[in-house]
Amino acid sequence: MREAWRSFRALVGKDLRVEFRTRDVLYTTGLFALMLVVIFSFAFLSDPSKARDYGPGIIWVTVLLATTVGQNRLFDRERENDCLWALLLSPVSPEVLFLAKVTAQLAFALLMQVPTLGLIVLFFDLRVVDPASFFGALLLGNLALGLVGTLFSAMLMNSRMKEVLLPLVTYPLLVPVLIAGVKVTALALGAPVAEDPGGWLRFLVGFDMIFGVVTVLLFGRMIRA
Amino acid sequence: MERAGYGLTLAAMGAVMAALYLVFFVAPLEATLGISQKIFYFHVGSAIHMMVAFGVCALAGVTYLVSIRGAPGVADWADAVGVATAEVGVMLGAVVLVTGPLWARKAWGTWWTWEPRLTLSLMVFLLFLAYLALRSFAGEDRFARAVGSGLAILGLPAIYLIHYAVERWGGAHPQVIYKGGLQQPEMRLAFGVSVLAVGLTAWALVVLRMSLERQRRDLDRLFLEADRRMG
DSSP, X not given: OHHXXXXXXXHHHHHHHHHXXXXXXXXXXXXXXXXXXXXXXXXXXXXXXXXXXXXXXXHHHHHHHHHHHHHHTTTHXXXXXXXXXXXXXXXXXXHHHHHHHHHHHHHHHHHHHHHHHHHHHXXXXXXXXXXXXXXXXXXXXXXXXXXXXXXXXXXXXXXXXXXXXXXXXXXXXXXXXXXXXXXXXXXXXXXXXXXXXXXHHHHHHHHHHHHHHHHHHHHHHHHHO | OHHHHHHHHHHHHHHHHHHHHIIIIISOOBTTTBGGGGHHHHHHXXXXXXXXXXXXXXXXXXXXXXXXXXXXXXXXXXXXXXXXXXXXXXXXXXXXXXHHHHHHHHHTSOSOOOOHHHHHHHHHHHHHHHHHHHHHHSOSSHHHHHHHHHHHHHHHHHHHHHHHHHHTTOOXXXXXXXXXXXXXXXXXXXXXXXXXXXXXXXXXXXXXXXXHHHHHHHHHHHHHHHHHHHO
């Protein structure tokens, strides 16, 4: 167990160190998210009074698209010189490797989203009434995106059309996250509906738990195939 | 295997004929919906077998991933089941998504609503399409097969959670069967035979598609063998 924890820390540390030295994923996905926000502003702000209705959807679509772009690059460094096989040959279990990758991906995604979310709130003049559920939903949603995205990003690493295939495969699976996420965010931004965000947050926790177990099991199985 | 497929095809032909006869000449017209209610006999049958096909596809995925290292023969067979059910599932999904809106336009006055069962059918259809896209474009290796299996397996909890999430918003789908809507015995007979007819057609196609897939792989193997011998 302690051995696993040490390799986990080493693997996450490696990814973070490489990223902070090159900053390629953070810069490109961050900029891409920024572009999306600007595009959405032009597309939806013809009627500023509707900003609160569009806000949650724009937040989640931006998060989803920018995260997918980053995930496509997630295993690029492992592909060079067949590093993934080297990692699999080392005495690290594939489950630990998978969780380390998910953690690193989550860290990149959250870092990239901080300025983006700030801009959306600014441009659309949104007011976060309930910060706890606002950030809770984003954290849980990003974890779900990370689990599903990392699994398929690893599996599609060597395929010819992975850029298109990754969203094609992950989005249908992530629809529940989007539904719940948009709902909680709308409530946290003060939507005039009498509903408790707790139910939807519990739903997200359930999704993360189910998909956490299944994706960890699947990663080990699929990578050995 | 092929023989079983042809047997099923013959049975399906008979059942479809019988179902059409029962639907149009025996079952009475529904009082409020009129002739448009007859769409329902094939619509529900297709929906039922689409869901069954989806479940079988996921089971085939589990079987594939469990047996790939120990029993390659079983894995090969399970993979053929996966491809066949996914393709037939797309066909059934297309039937559901064409007949559904046609009927909804008459009954509800709208082609489409984001109601739990409609959303569910659409998402199962999309998952099947993603599975087929993966199989067509990700390559022919064991890796692509493993990814397909993984997608089919993750699809099951996803579908359940989608259904749950959309249901929290409330829905308007007719609860025909649960509330005992089919009063006349002729209607119930027509319904039963229709479900059977769609099922026989679908599973005859699955069996034939599986035998086609296995022939294709044998051919690939022979080609590689010949290529190797020619040097």
